[in-house]
Amino acid sequence: MLWQGNNRLFFMFIGEYHHNIDEKGRLAVPAKFRQDLAQGAVVTRGLDSSLFLLPWEEWGKFTDKLSDLPLGRASSRAFTRLMLAGAMEVKLDKQGRFVIPDYLRKYAGISKTAVIVGVNSRIELWDKSAWETYTSQTEEDANEIAEQLGELGI
Numbered sequence: 001m002l003w004q005g006n007n008r009l010f011f012m013f014i015g016e017y018h019h020n021i022d023e024k025g026r027l028a029v030p031a032k033f034r035q036d037l038a039q040g041a042v043v044t045r046g047l048d049s050s051l052f053l054l055p056w057e058e059w060g061k062f063t064d065k066l067s068d069l070p071l072g073r074a075s076s077r078a079f080t081r082l083m084l085a086g087a088m089e090v091k092l093d094k095q096g097r098f099v100i101p102d103y104l105r106k107y108a109g110i111s112k113t114a115v116i117v118g119v120n121s122r123i124e125l126w127d128k129s130a131w132e133t134y135t136s137q138t139e140e141d142a143n144e145i146a147e148q149l150g151e152l153g154i
Contacts, residue, residue: 013118018128020113025105026097027114033123034096043104043125044087048134050117051100051108051125052083053090058121100125 017030029037042059046052054062066083069076086107090098100110113128126134 012120013123014120015118017116018113019116021100021105021110022097025099025102026093027100027116027125028095028097029092029123030116031096033116033118034092037092041090041092041098042087043090043098043100044084045082045104045107046124049108049127049130051104051110053123053125054121059087061121 013033013036015030015032019028019030021027036055037053040056041053042056043051043053063084066080069080071077086104088101088104092098100114105111108125109127109130110125111127115126115128115131117124117126117131
């Protein structure tokens with residue numbers, strides 16, 4: 001969903017949705033996200049064994065940031081390769097589905113049920129079991145995480 005704040009427009013994806021992957025590797029995007037992905041999107045390897053799905057505009061912002069990373073640092077080169085080498089342009093079909101390439105499904109361990117998670121300007125795609133493990137651990141650590149973020153002024 002496109003939101004306006006501080007005199008600019010930005011994407012705001014929120015919520016958690018469970019959808020099955022069909023036999024052709026297609027995943028249906030929640031209806032509320034489809035308009036923001038109608039002009040195309042990019043799916044790539046994410047972090048924590050997830051996939052990132054970004055609208056074209058957000059993908060452009062993301063790659064601009066990757067371009068600004070120092071080329072002389074091995075970690076910058078490695079992260080840029082991880083994000084760009086695994087990236088694939090996707091278009092939604094008339095039913096709001098797109099194909100997740102096999103190598104990305106394998107990377108994220110997504111086999112039958114995917115969890116689609118709105119995370120501000122991006123969508124994350126998770127294997128159901130991996131998501132449940134991740135959220136359970138994060139909920140257990142919530143107080144410690146909040147304390148650390150408090151130190152950062154959040």
